[in-house]
Amino acid sequence: MSKGVLAIAEQVEGVFRKVTYEALSEGRRIADHLGSELTALVLGADVENISKELKPYGPDRIVVADSPALVEFLTDAYTNVIYDFIHQETPEVIILGASTQGKDVSARLSARLNAPLAMDCVAIRFEDNRLIASRYMYGGKILADVELDGTPKILAFRPNALDITNADGAGTLQNFDVDTGTTALQFIDKRLDTDKKEITEADTVVSGGRGMGGPDFSVIEALAELLDGAVGASRSAVDEGWRPSSDQVGQTGKVVSPNLYIACGISGAIQHFAGMSSSKVVVAINKDPEAPIFAKADYGIEGDLFEIVPLVTEEIRKLKG
Amino acid sequence: MEILVCIKRAPDTSENEIEVNRDGTDIERDDLVYSVNEWDNYAVEEAIQIRDKMGGSVTVVTVGDEDDEEVIRREMAMGADHGILLSDETFKGSDGRGISAILKAEVEKKNYDLILTGAQADDGAGQVGGILAAMLDWPYASLVNFIDVIDDKKIKVGREIAGGNQEMHEIDLPCVLSIQTGINEPRYVGIRGIRKVASLEIPVHTAGDLGIAPESVGESGARTKRLDYFVPELGEGAEILEGSTEEIIDKLLEFLKAKGGIK
Numbered sequence: 001m002s003k004g005v006l007a008i009a010e011q012v013e014g015v016f017r018k019v020t021y022e023a024l025s026e027g028r029r030i031a032d033h034l035g036s037e038l039t040a041l042v043l044g045a046d047v048e049n050i051s052k053e054l055k056p057y058g059p060d061r062i063v064v065a066d067s068p069a070l071v072e073f074l075t076d077a078y079t080n081v082i083y084d085f086i087h088q089e090t091p092e093v094i095i096l097g098a099s100t101q102g103k104d105v106s107a108r109l110s111a112r113l114n115a116p117l118a119m120d121c122v123a124i125r126f127e128d129n130r131l132i133a134s135r136y137m138y139g140g141k142i143l144a145d146v147e148l149d150g151t152p153k154i155l156a157f158r159p160n161a162l163d164i165t166n167a168d169g170a171g172t173l174q175n176f177d178v179d180t181g182t183t184a185l186q187f188i189d190k191r192l193d194t195d196k197k198e199i200t201e202a203d204t205v206v207s208g209g210r211g212m213g214g215p216d217f218s219v220i221e222a223l224a225e226l227l228d229g230a231v232g233a234s235r236s237a238v239d240e241g242w243r244p245s246s247d248q249v250g251q252t253g254k255v256v257s258p259n260l261y262i263a264c265g266i267s268g269a270i271q272h273f274a275g276m277s278s279s280k281v282v283v284a285i286n287k288d289p290e291a292p293i294f295a296k297a298d299y300g301i302e303g304d305l306f307e308i309v310p311l312v313t314e315e316i317r318k319l320k321g
Numbered sequence: 322m323e324i325l326v327c328i329k330r331a332p333d334t335s336e337n338e339i340e341v342n343r344d345g346t347d348i349e350r351d352d353l354v355y356s357v358n359e360w361d362n363y364a365v366e367e368a369i370q371i372r373d374k375m376g377g378s379v380t381v382v383t384v385g386d387e388d389d390e391e392v393i394r395r396e397m398a399m400g401a402d403h404g405i406l407l408s409d410e411t412f413k414g415s416d417g418r419g420i421s422a423i424l425k426a427e428v429e430k431k432n433y434d435l436i437l438t439g440a441q442a443d444d445g446a447g448q449v450g451g452i453l454a455a456m457l458d459w460p461y462a463s464l465v466n467f468i469d470v471i472d473d474k475k476i477k478v479g480r481e482i483a484g485g486n487q488e489m490h491e492i493d494l495p496c497v498l499s500i501q502t503g504i505n506e507p508r509y510v511g512i513r514g515i516r517k518v519a520s521l522e523i524p525v526h527t528a529g530d531l532g533i534a535p536e537s538v539g540e541s542g543a544r545t546k547r548l549d550y551f552v553p554e555l556g557e558g559a560e561i562l563e564g565s566t567e568e569i570i571d572k573l574l575e576f577l578k579a580k581g582g583i584k
Contacts, residue, residue, distance in 0.1 A: 012483065072488075075451075075461055100482055104463050107451025110418060116544035117417065119446035132548065138332065139443050141339040142348060145548040184460035184496070188477070188489040198483040245466075245503035246485030251334065251443065252359055252502050260577065274334070274443075277553075281580045283573065284559060299576055300559030301569055311570050319574065 005031040006091035006152075007059065008082060009042045010101055012073075014050055018201045019097020021057055022162040026124075026155075027095045028058035028169070033126060034092065038169060039063055041085060041176075043078055045071035051173060058167030067178035072187045073101050077180040079108040085176055086113065091152050093131070098156035099200070106156040116148035122161040122257075122278070139251045139274030159200045160257040161278075197230040199247065204229030204260045205276070207249055208237055211265015211286065211305055215242040219306060220264050223313045226320070232256065232276075234266045250275035264305040268293025285309065322377035322473065323431065324368040326401065327424055327438045327449065328361040329383055330392040334443045341550045348550060357392045360439025362399070362507040364500040367468060368437055369400040369508075375470055377434070378402040384412055384423050390523050397521065398514035399507070404521075409528040414540030417445070421452040422538055426531035428457060434473065436497040440464050450499035460496040466504045 007027035009020040024040055031038040040059040042051045045068045054062050065081050082105065086094065094109065096102045098120040110117035118124070118133035122143075125132050131148045133155060148154075199205060206224040208217050208231070217231060224231045233243035235250050249256055251274035261279035265286060266272060273296055276282065284297035285305045294300040301308055332339070332353040340349040368379040380403040381396040383389050393404035407423050415423065428436060436454075440463065441447030447463075454461030466487065467479030474494055479487045481501050492498075528535055536542060562569045 017483070074490075075463075079455070100464060100480075103447055104451055104461070107417070107448040108455040108461070110448070111421065111452040111455030114418075114544075117446075117448065118545060119417070119448050135446070136553070137444055137550075138339045138348065139334040141334060141552070142341065143551045143553045145551075147546045147548055148544065149546055150544045184493040185462070186491040188491055190482070190488040191486055196484045196486070199485070201483075244485055245501075246481055260580070270334075281577070282559075283577075289561075294559045294561065297559035298580075299573060300561040301573065302561060303566070303569070307566070308570070311566065312573065315570055315574055319578075 004037040004039060004089065004091045005034065005093045005095065006086065006089065007038060007040050008094065008096040008102070008105065009040055009054060010097060010099060011042065011044050011047060011050065014044070014047065016050065016053060017097065017099060019099050019102065019157070019159050020054070021164045022157060022159070023095045023097055024054060024057035024059060025165045025167070026157065026162045028165070028167045030093055030095065036092065037061065039089070039091070041065065041082065043070050043081060048173070052171065055169065055171030056166045057164070058169035059171055060169050061172050061174055063174045063176050065176045065178050067180065069180045070178065072190070074183055074185045074187060075104045075108060076185055077183045079105055079112065080181040081178055082109065083112050084179065086152065093153050093155065095155045095157065098158050102156050106154050110154055113152060115152050115154055116150050117154040117156065118146055118148055119156050120158045121155060122158050124155060136278070139270070140255070140277045158255070158257065199230040199232055199249070199254050200256055202230035202256070202258055204262070205232045205249070205256050205258045205279070206262045206264065207232035207234060207266060208264050209234035209266030210236045212237060212242060217243065219309045219313070223262070223309055226313055226316055227260070229258070234272050235269070263293050263297065264309055266293055267291045268296060322371060322375045322434045322470070324372060324377065324379045324435045324437065325428060325433045326361070326364050326368050326379060326381045326396070327383070327436065328365065328381050328392055328396055329358045329439070329442050329445070330355050330385060330389045331358040331442050331444050341552055345549045345551070346547070357395055358439050358442040360441060360500060360502055361396070363502055363504050364437040364439050365396045365399055365401055366505045366507040367500055370505065371435070371468065371470055380405060382407060382424065382427055384408070384415070384420055393523050394518045394521070395510060395515065397518045398510045404523050406523050406525045407531070408525050411528050411535035411539045414543060415538050416543040416545040417448040417452055418544065419538040419542050421449050421456055422542070423531065423533060424449070424453050425456045426533050427526060434494045436495070438497070438499045440499045440501045447499070450497055454497035457497070460492050461498070462490055462492060462496070463499045464501045465498045466501045468498070468504070
């Protein structure tokens with residue numbers, strides 16, 4: 001008999017990613033609906049200490065799989081451990097963030113468990129006993145509802161799609177014996193630019209396009225930094241070589257859903273909308289009053305971004321004291 | 322090195338208006354322009370480059386029907402040596418697991434060293450590579466943006482990870498990799514190249530050829546079932562802020578404060 005909701009936490013270098021809190025908050029809501037328990041599973045090396053940070057988000061239990069072998073994320077090792085835990089606990093619903101890690105793990109779990117998977121979904125609902133998930137397709141132009149048939153149901157949520165809420169839960173800590181099994185992956189090294197914010201998780205994204213005119217993004221970097229946000233770029237800015245392809249927002253780049261998206265000098269090709277149309281508030285700054293971006297924005301400013309953006313930055317700085 | 326690249330024909334959503342059909346069960350497909358899923362071109366280009374360096378051959382494969390032959394031909398015009406179409410009535414309506422099961426059956430017919438897929442497609446969920454690898458019990462790396470073949474037993478790959486960072490792994494062959502855009506510059510395919518492969522016979526493998534139980538794939542095997550399609554609501558367009566620069570910026574800040582953009 002399947003029971004309970006399992007939320008899989010994600011941490012990098014001992015810091016929980018925002019998707020963890022999102023998965024726990026939604027996991028709590030689902031567990032309440034089902035009248036069952038919420039368990040958080042934390043994997044890593046020396047993660048027992050940070051695991052209690054999850055308590056305010058409502059887990060009944062926090063299970064810690066702690067092992068030096070889990071210091072770096074390796075898909076097969078992580079999946080083996082999670083699989084063992086699922087095998088033992090038989091949860092009804094498994095929830096995690098559709099981050100780079102989460103996408104790998106959820107696809108692998110779906111195959112191993114022969115389980116239905118809603119990848120990169122943005123919302124779920126129950127209709128009688130059916131669990132239905134909604135996800136974007138075709139560059140965000142279509143929303144599709146899918147039903148998950150069978151258990152365990154795996155929900156991989158798009159980052160920033162869920163509200164984070166605090167909830168009461170016992171948060172009892174438990175340990176889980178780790179057996180990573182064999183792994184055919186060997187970690188070599190990691191190039192980390194730790195100052196850089198993950199764009200899909202940022203609350204604010206400030207993006208520049210062709211209107212930047214060159215690789216100098218300092219005006220939008222300053223605004224992004226002040227708002228504790230990330231810097232994005234349109235495809236043309238990436239194609240010009242002004243920004244790395246990992247900064248690209250759009251259909252063939254990242255899909256972002258921040259609270260606030262500021263598009264600077266971006267005309268708004270459909271390819272770009274596909275990457276930012278689920279943002280909560282969109283501000284567009286463009287010289288061209290006919291730019292298509294204005295049709296998709298909430299607020300538009302017709303003007304020179306090199307004049308407007310520094311003034312906005314200065315005013316916000318004053319406001320923040 | 323024997324390389325298999327899994328490709329897919331997808332509607333070109335950036336150039337097309339997409340509408341939902343009358344029953345809300347699919348998109349209106351009649352007037353759509355299709356092409357190779359953009360990510361797959363990077364995967365095929367990478368496969369060709371590895372073959373040119375190491376020897377061996379590149380095979381492209383897709384699950385679909387006769388309409389999908391065009392994408393196989395296109396990738397063969399790019400330089401792939403072989404193309405295979407996996408087609409059967411019972412394949413229709415497969416979810417990601419179904420597609421992966423069909424591909425797995427094809428992979429097992431030959432001794433491939435390396436399987437590449439595009440990292441995602443516009444009409445998919447970016448899951449087939451991972452599921453296929455798990456079904457084969459082969460190692461897997463996603464969002465690969467660098468490949469260096471060490472020898473015929475091991476390769477070194479770079480993966481894009483959060484924050485635009487990269488991490489490097491060594492992986493034992495055979496393995497499955499999902500390829501991220503930007504790993505290379507896919508070559509241009511001219512009309513002459515397409516003509517050269519236009520009359521090639523593309524072998525078709527059916528469920529029977531592959532030894533696939535019909536109920537395990539297609540709609541009957543799907544555990545993630547598509548129900549309805551909607552067009553998401555769009556905003557009404559921007560409120561253009563007017564006045565002097567100072568006034569515009571004041572207004573903007575008021576809005577941002579009210580909407581929680583500035584805390």
